[in-house]
Structures are given as C-alpha cells and as structure tokens.
Amino acid sequence: MMSAIPLRRAGAVALCALACMSAGSAIAETVLRTVPSSDLKILDPVWTTANITRNHGLMIYDTLFGMDEKGVIRPQMVDKTSTSADNKTWTFTLRPGLKFHDGTPVTAQDVIASLARWGKRDVLGQRMYEAMASITAEGPATVRMTFRQPFGAVLDALGKPSPLVPFIMPKRVAETPADKQIDDLTGSGPFTLKKEDFRPGDRVVYRRNPDYVPRKDAPSGLAGGKAVHVDRVEWVFLRDTQTQVNALLNGEVDILEVVPSSHYPQLRTDKRVQMVDIMPAGPFTVIYNHKVPPFNDARVRKAAMLAINQEAMLRAQATYRDFYKPCASIYLCGSPYASDQTGFFTGKPQFEQARKLLKESGYDGKPVVIMLPGDAPALSRLPVVYGQLLRQVGFNVDVQATDWSTLITRRTRKEPPEKGGWNAYITFWGGVDASSPITYSPLTGNGDRGYFGWPEDAELETLKTRFIETADAAQRKDIATRIQLRAIENGILAPVGEGKAPTVVRSGAISGLLPAPAVLYWNVRKQ
Known part of the structure; x- marks a missing residue:
C-alpha cells in the first residue's frame, strides 16, 4: 500500500523541477492523478472480463463503434457504413488518418485480426462468428462481413461497452492466441502506455497520444470526439480508503473513481471536494x-x-x-x-x-x-x-x-x-x-x-x-x-x-467528466 508520503515527495520533486526550468525553456506537464476502482494486474482486455482491464483498454485502444450516453451505437473508428437490402452484408470503411502508437496506419487487416481474436472469447462475438459466412478486406481501409442469415446484433456486438470490448490492435498483436495474454501494448487510442510505466500495486502512467485524431463529433459516453486535454493520467493505487480520502483532501490526487461508503458523510459536506454522478447503477x-x-x-x-x-x-x-x-x-x-x-x-x-x-x-x-x-x-x-x-x-x-x-x-x-x-x-x-x-x-x-x-x-x-x-x-x-x-x-x-457510488473530485479543479459506464479521461480538464 502506498502512503501519502511518497505522493507528497513526488509533488515536491515536480515543483522543484518546474522551479529550476529557465523561462520559456519548457512548459510544465498537466498531470491528472486518480485512484481507480481496483488495482490493475492484467493488461489484455480480451483475456479477462475484469472492469479495471476494460477501463485500461478504453485508455489505449479505440473501437469501430461506441455507445453514447443515451445507449445509441455510433461510428467511432468507422467513417462509412453500408448494409445490403437483405441485411446479410455489412461494409465498414475506416476514418482516414488512424494510426497505432508506433506510427503505422490502422488497416482492414488489423481490424479483421482484432475481431477474430475477440470473437473467440466474447459470448456475443462467438454468436456473430457462428452466423458469419466470411469477413474480408476490400482494400486497405474497408472490411466486409457476410452472414449466412441476417444477424440483427452486428452493431450491438461491435459497439458493446462491456467486457469483452472489441478493441482494435495491430495485426501482429491480435494474432496472439486467444488463450494467451498479449505482451505488446501498442494501441490505437487516445493514450499510450509504456511497459516501464506499468507498476502493479503502485501506479500506471498513461501519456497523451499526440498522433491520435479525434472525431469531430461532440463527446458522448464512449462515442464522439476523444480529445485529451492533459499530458498524463496517473492511476494511483491506494488500498486503504482512509489513505485515499486523505490523498484527495490534501490535493495529492484529483479524483476518487468510487466514493468509499464509510467516508460518504464526510465527503458529502466537505467543500474541498465535489461529488459527481457519472456512472450508472x-x-x-x-x-x-x-x-x-x-x-x-x-x-x-x-x-x-x-x-x-x-x-x-x-x-x-x-x-x-x-x-x-x-x-x-x-x-x-x-x-x-x-x-x-x-x-x-x-x-x-x-x-x-x-x-x-x-x-x-x-x-x-x-x-x-x-x-x-x-x-x-x-x-x-x-x-x-x-x-x-x-x-x-x-x-x-x-x-x-x-x-x-x-x-x-x-x-x-x-x-x-x-x-x-x-x-x-x-x-x-x-x-x-x-x-x-x-x-x-x-x-x-x-x-x-x-x-x-x-x-x-x-x-x-x-x-x-x-x-x-x-x-x-x-x-x-x-x-x-x-x-x-x-x-x-x-x-x-x-x-x-x-x-452505485458517485465519483468525487477536487472542487474547482476538474471538469469535463462524461456520463459513461466507466470514468473516462478524455474531455477532462484540470485547472
């Protein structure tokens, strides 16, 4: 368990570094620190249904479709969709400019490999593949699915917000056997994660992906533009609820994703923090x-x-x-x-x-x-x-x-x-x-x-x-x-x-949290 002392030391080091910079030589990073709902140990969002791993997946991967806050499935990585008159053929074309964290473009082959691995483990994915006759690449950015009979849950499957989510990975990563965990963290989403920044039991450091191209739509739930307004998001793991609360009240962390029920009366009335109701029951x-x-x-x-x-x-x-x-x-x-x-x-x-x-x-x-x-x-x-x-x-x-x-x-x-x-x-x-x-x-x-x-x-x-x-x-x-x-x-x-439990943030410091099945860190600003 991490005490509040290392957090203070970390803050002191950051302040010292800022003070030592010459004027105009650099701009201080905006770092958002949050205490997630549980520790993160497994990084493969197709290998486990754990919500914390799904939430990690939302940070570093993107999806073909996303569910907005009203429950509507909307295009995300997809630019254009067409469906045949008999509802048996679905064609998707990717948005231009999509890249993985290593700079390589996202292609139809990556999508096919990612969906194939996901479809071996997800229950709805299994059903979709059982009904499917073929899935092919029609050019570098277009995927065509053909079904033997109409499958009415195509968008439900590709835009599902629950574990397991059909995240898009590079083909080389998605070719990892479905019963084996991936060891390559190259993603397609708005944040990046390096192996050295993953410290189970301590913290995980996500960095803004400068090459990510958000949609132009307004953000809504898991859909719309995923614009990132901070340089880093640190998930800080504090097991003891009193330590969590102290860290928030002292300004050492900015967000507690879940209010500890034992501290509800205190946090509800403390003007240093604000409760926000963003996750449904x-x-x-x-x-x-x-x-x-x-x-x-x-x-x-x-x-x-x-x-x-x-x-x-x-x-x-x-x-x-x-x-x-x-x-x-x-x-x-x-x-x-x-x-x-x-x-x-x-x-x-x-x-x-x-x-x-x-x-x-x-x-x-x-x-x-x-x-x-x-x-x-x-x-x-x-x-x-x-x-x-x-x-x-x-x-x-x-x-x-x-x-x-x-x-x-x-x-x-x-x-x-x-x-x-x-x-x-x-x-x-x-x-x-x-x-x-x-x-x-x-x-x-x-x-x-x-x-x-x-x-x-x-x-x-x-x-x-x-x-x-x-x-x-x-x-x-x-x-x-x-x-x-x-x-x-x-x-x-x-x-x-x-x-259900509200999320709690430092008053006046955090804005832009979106109603969604998880606490999302795009669209969030730290004052």
Missing part, C-alpha cells in the same frame, strides 16, 4: 461454479439463491440507502428488459425451502469456498454476509480472502477448490452491461465457451439466438423475460441487488 451478482460440487447440482444452486437476503447484504456493503437498491430482476431495474417475473427468486431469504432442497440434494457438508477480494472495498463485505446466510441454510462455508487480481486469475480454474479452484464469488456489473441478454456476459449457457462458472443450458442459448435474430421490440421483451426465468430456474447467476 449496476447489479451485484453471485457467480456459481457449475463444474465442481456442490454447485454442479441445480438443487444446491437453488438452495443458495433462496438464502440470499438482498437488503442485509446490500446494507452491509453500501451502508447508506442512497448507494443501493434491492432488485430481483436479472436485468438492471428500470432498464427496457427488466421484469418482475422472477420465478421462485424474490431477493428475500426463504430458509426453510432452502434447507429442504439442500437436504434433498445429498450435500455432504464439504466446505464451499467463496472468494473475497480484500482490496476491492466495493465488494469485500458481500461475501462475508452471504457466507453467514448460507450457514443458516446448512452449508459449510469457507470465505477465503484474496486480492482482486488473484481472484480474476483463480476464477479461470476449473479444478476443485482444494486444487486451486473455487465455488462462488460475487462481482459487480455496469448498468449498461446488465440491461440486455446479449451484453450481460455471465448470462450464458454454453459451457466451456461461456463465462466463468461455465453453466450448460441449451434452452437458454436457444432463447438468446431467437433474441438476436428478431428486431421486433415486443418479441425481444418477451424473449428477454423468458431468458430471465430460465436463468433463475437453472441458477445461472443470482442477483444480489443494485449498487
């Missing part, structure tokens, strides 16, 4: 490992879901009612596909029914390992309370503390817990991500090809295919509700309710 979700006992039994998963007490779990995690809301729907409450048709699941504990199911399953009392990310304050209390609720049902629970980077690595393992695997963990999803069955990553039933936990449910996958194939709004709503009921009945995931 999102759901907390229990992910069960369907591969290993006991959650390979649907009765056990159902028993575990019946133990959930959303109000108790959310109150323990967020403390203040402004920060949470119980919601039994799998989709974000208030979003177009949210539904109160949730079958047996209410978000309130049903202990007697849960005990009955657990007994019927023949559960042998083997410890259930729930991973707890101690360095992620926004998640760290939920596993403790859930463990207590599961014990009331009859589970033998082992809540194992770890850090977030270890958790997201460990969750890739399919072995039993005693061999390094896991049984369950709780995570958080952005509200935009969780508002549709085709962007909500854990809502999958395609086994080893799907999200961690690897549930198998052919009926769920069939429903998702029907959702993708239709453009009729009423039919989509009906199918989305049926997907929700199927997912709950089979224990694909368990809703814990919704949480």
Whole structure:
C-alpha cells in the first residue's frame, strides 16, 4: 500500500523541477492523478472480463463503434457504413488518418485480426462468428462481413461497452492466441502506455497520444470526439480508503473513481471536494461454479439463491440507502428488459425451502469456498454476509480472502477448490452491461465457451439466438423475460441487488467528466 508520503515527495520533486526550468525553456506537464476502482494486474482486455482491464483498454485502444450516453451505437473508428437490402452484408470503411502508437496506419487487416481474436472469447462475438459466412478486406481501409442469415446484433456486438470490448490492435498483436495474454501494448487510442510505466500495486502512467485524431463529433459516453486535454493520467493505487480520502483532501490526487461508503458523510459536506454522478447503477451478482460440487447440482444452486437476503447484504456493503437498491430482476431495474417475473427468486431469504432442497440434494457438508477480494472495498463485505446466510441454510462455508487480481486469475480454474479452484464469488456489473441478454456476459449457457462458472443450458442459448435474430421490440421483451426465468430456474447467476457510488473530485479543479459506464479521461480538464 502506498502512503501519502511518497505522493507528497513526488509533488515536491515536480515543483522543484518546474522551479529550476529557465523561462520559456519548457512548459510544465498537466498531470491528472486518480485512484481507480481496483488495482490493475492484467493488461489484455480480451483475456479477462475484469472492469479495471476494460477501463485500461478504453485508455489505449479505440473501437469501430461506441455507445453514447443515451445507449445509441455510433461510428467511432468507422467513417462509412453500408448494409445490403437483405441485411446479410455489412461494409465498414475506416476514418482516414488512424494510426497505432508506433506510427503505422490502422488497416482492414488489423481490424479483421482484432475481431477474430475477440470473437473467440466474447459470448456475443462467438454468436456473430457462428452466423458469419466470411469477413474480408476490400482494400486497405474497408472490411466486409457476410452472414449466412441476417444477424440483427452486428452493431450491438461491435459497439458493446462491456467486457469483452472489441478493441482494435495491430495485426501482429491480435494474432496472439486467444488463450494467451498479449505482451505488446501498442494501441490505437487516445493514450499510450509504456511497459516501464506499468507498476502493479503502485501506479500506471498513461501519456497523451499526440498522433491520435479525434472525431469531430461532440463527446458522448464512449462515442464522439476523444480529445485529451492533459499530458498524463496517473492511476494511483491506494488500498486503504482512509489513505485515499486523505490523498484527495490534501490535493495529492484529483479524483476518487468510487466514493468509499464509510467516508460518504464526510465527503458529502466537505467543500474541498465535489461529488459527481457519472456512472450508472449496476447489479451485484453471485457467480456459481457449475463444474465442481456442490454447485454442479441445480438443487444446491437453488438452495443458495433462496438464502440470499438482498437488503442485509446490500446494507452491509453500501451502508447508506442512497448507494443501493434491492432488485430481483436479472436485468438492471428500470432498464427496457427488466421484469418482475422472477420465478421462485424474490431477493428475500426463504430458509426453510432452502434447507429442504439442500437436504434433498445429498450435500455432504464439504466446505464451499467463496472468494473475497480484500482490496476491492466495493465488494469485500458481500461475501462475508452471504457466507453467514448460507450457514443458516446448512452449508459449510469457507470465505477465503484474496486480492482482486488473484481472484480474476483463480476464477479461470476449473479444478476443485482444494486444487486451486473455487465455488462462488460475487462481482459487480455496469448498468449498461446488465440491461440486455446479449451484453450481460455471465448470462450464458454454453459451457466451456461461456463465462466463468461455465453453466450448460441449451434452452437458454436457444432463447438468446431467437433474441438476436428478431428486431421486433415486443418479441425481444418477451424473449428477454423468458431468458430471465430460465436463468433463475437453472441458477445461472443470482442477483444480489443494485449498487452505485458517485465519483468525487477536487472542487474547482476538474471538469469535463462524461456520463459513461466507466470514468473516462478524455474531455477532462484540470485547472
């Protein structure tokens, strides 16, 4: 953990350097320092669905399309789009002047390679490639996709804001096998990152990309012009919430991406800082490992879901009612596909029914390992309370503390817990991500090809295919509700309710933050 002392020393060194410069010899850099939501350990945004890695990807990569703050998919790297009358052929031409960080132009071949790697790991990408007949380069800057049947979610896929995002990388990087992490950080976006500027557990230093050509459109969410107004953005990792708050109040950092709930009353009234509501609410979700006992039994998963007490779990995690809301729907409450048709699941504990199911399953009392990310304050209390609720049902629970980077690595393992695997963990999803069955990553039933936990449910996958194939709004709503009921009945995931927290900045120092699924650092100015 970094204390406030090194930050002060760093500031003193910067001031000394500025004072020592002769007049007109140089211009001081504008450095924006922020405390992100968690530590960054994995740099490959196609290899993991961790939000912090997605946020890193937004810094150094660009996308063909982007979602604006109203949820509309708009062109980003793409200049022109055309679609055939039968909706089976899509053609995209890139904007002129696009370059990678090494100065080489972005070409159609780079796009094809990037999409191919992404499509091997992303659930919606897999669906798109299953429907695709071919993807070809029609010249240096034009890509053509041809489908065997109409695929109504092309723009949803190419402009999706949630992990995994189809970021565009150089062909040589994108040719890295999808099950291996990339080691080349050459990107296509508004910031650059050098390997020596990546210091896990300390900080990551992003530098403005002077060769990046923003769109001329006004910025909106993940779309529009990504104009950078600072020279450097430093992600400073401070694990202790009190240290975070002290650093902000002392001016050593400029932004806390997430307000620590325990310090909410203090920060809400302190005139040195300002709270800004830019990120939408999102759901907390229990992910069960369907591969290993006991959650390979649907009765056990159902028993575990019946133990959930959303109000108790959310109150323990967020403390203040402004920060949470119980919601039994799998989709974000208030979003177009949210539904109160949730079958047996209410978000309130049903202990007697849960005990009955657990007994019927023949559960042998083997410890259930729930991973707890101690360095992620926004998640760290939920596993403790859930463990207590599961014990009331009859589970033998082992809540194992770890850090977030270890958790997201460990969750890739399919072995039993005693061999390094896991049984369950709780995570958080952005509200935009969780508002549709085709962007909500854990809502999958395609086994080893799907999200961690690897549930198998052919009926769920069939429903998702029907959702993708239709453009009729009423039919989509009906199918989305049926997907929700199927997912709950089979224990694909368990809703814990919704949480949100404002971002907090130094008063009068920061402007231009955009409403978006992540804290974005283009369009931001530091006074």
